[in-house]
Amino acid sequence: MEFNHYILVCGGTGCESSKADDIYRNLLKECEAQGVKDSVQVVKTGCFGFCEQGPIVKILPEESFYVQVKPDDARELIAEHIVKGRQVERLLYDQEKTRRLTGIEDIQFYQKQLRVVLRNCGVINPENIDEYIAREGYAALEKAIFEMTPDEVVEELKTSGLRGRGGAGFPTWMKWKFTKQVQEEEKYIVCNADEGDPGAYMDRSTLEGDPHNVLEAMAIAGHTVGAKQGYIYIRAEYPLAINRLNKAIEQALDYGLLGENILGSDFSFNIELRLGAGAFVCGEETALLASVEGERGMPRPRPPFPAVKGLWNKPTVINNVETWANIPVILLRGANWFSNIGTDKSKGTKVFALTGKINNSGLVEVPMGTPLRDIINDIGGGIKDGKAFKAVQTGGPSGGVITSEFLDTPIDYEHLQELGSIMGSGGMIVMDEDDCMVDVAKFYLGFTVDESCGKCAPCRVGGRKLLNILERISKGQGSRQDLQKLKDIGEAMKRAALCGLGQTAPNPILSTMKYFEDEYLEHIDEQYCRAGKCKELVTYTINPENCIGCGICARRCPVNAISGEKRQPHEIDQALCIKCGECYNACKFDAVIVK
């Protein structure tokens, strides 16, 4: 039996709660009643990532996209669309109404995502160069070698407005131009694939899914600035990406798209990998270059900038993976196409790794300027388990939190900075009511203190001092003066630290203090942690009224702190309890209380 139509009903959490189930049943009923049961299959699907317009019904093969469908609409959908073959205009998603202010014609589709960097990820086989070539692969390199002058390439990048995706947002064309201008025989191209932010995996996925894209871009840069050698600095913890890069380099050499006399021209370019050992500071460009040279990975003061004096003191273009991944498509589709996407000063798209307390965690690529709300509610499908949104951390350990009142802020370099956070590389960690802001700040600071290279005192000493104070506060032993100290030390580090690691390390503290001062004060004045995260401030007890004596908690307790007779209320020995929360999670009768 073959079906003529497939009706897909979104079964994501968002749509479920708005009656997707009833719609599904009514559609089945109507198919039966209107006699089309045998030619239509109705299926429930996973989240379509457009929850704001839910419940969503999609009909194949026409790809008709119906939004805000009600259970009562089932009859009309079947009668009109299936039986008479006419789309139900009233329910179709209206592209015009929600067209972005930037008016990109390319979003003909309903989703809020636009895949420029990730255009080939999940589409082609990354281990097969032919599939990359089939999707306009190496056509930009062709253009750069045979149709454009190096100056035109730089000009094109300038017009495109592309800025570095590694964190700071420096205009890419400027770096290239500086390196191009220097008269030197030897120059280098470097790809920063160190990706050290906790929770970030955009660069890893890009390299795993589309390695040739980055190789092509680096070759274009080599031709433009006059370099013959490129290095990809990638962390050794990314074995799959390393493997695919190695295969890709081999295939490109085989085809003569890397190596001597590329495509018969007089341009030659080679790329080698350099593996990093996973130190966060080695993502900082000067430390990275030191590491490639075989030195200990420590930053040095800038200027001179790598563009002028980089690897082995030679002019070096260093860009982040995602920055590289934008370049071929800019040359192919044109700078104007690219600069039409995004906001005034931030062009193109940004890839985010959406993680934390969110339903649809994953890689997300959206035009710059997309409000955070769209990312969290529509693409991310909202907060897990129906909990309340508290904040989202962008920029990892160098960034800060954004709270619910700012959810409509368009995301770009400038706006995030205004809010006291940064774009960073694109990690986006969503937090809910169960997260304690003091604890979050402590986590990030613990990370930067661990990862500080120790070269400059502001970072080495200041970071440790900040962490000590935070630990005190989280134990309920802090004082109000501590808040001032956090600010003073933080501001001093921002000004005095040698590299970005130390300069930005206080950001998570300063930003959580700014938006959640009340939580800090609760820890200090009342020894109270509302999220129940700061272990020294909570006690777990059992409410004898609710406890039925099933004994699950006692079996789960890793330190045997819970005792009691079968079918009798149990008790927790506070002297033994390590406050791990296992009993709380295990109890099905809400008998364990956290205070």
Next chain:
Amino acid sequence: MAKLSLEELRKLRDEKRYELDKRETENKDTEIIVGMGTCGIAAGAKEAMQAFIEELNDQGLSNVAVKQTGCMGLCYSEPTVEVHLPGMPDIIYGDVDPETAKKIVRKHIMGKTLVNDHIYDRPAADIVKKD
């Protein structure tokens, strides 16, 4: 393969583009494309791939190619798998464990019926195809 000249690269691109396009048309071959990024593999993409291969063998289906690709971005629903089958719309399945993989072969490929509760959608339109 010898090194390509500019003309050869262009020719190769046209050929391969034609092959990719052919997938989209009616007499395309049946393909199962498994997302093999770190996220997919961690969630069990290798097991799913194995299950597809075994089930295809068991059912004696020799005209189905099992291929791999990178991360599509739907990490919460890994392993993800895309199925191209002549006469059916292209479908993306998520949360494909070995059991579901077998179901996809039996229901989707052999029975031309979609498998409930596992269908997802591509997160964005394709900017390469649209022109």
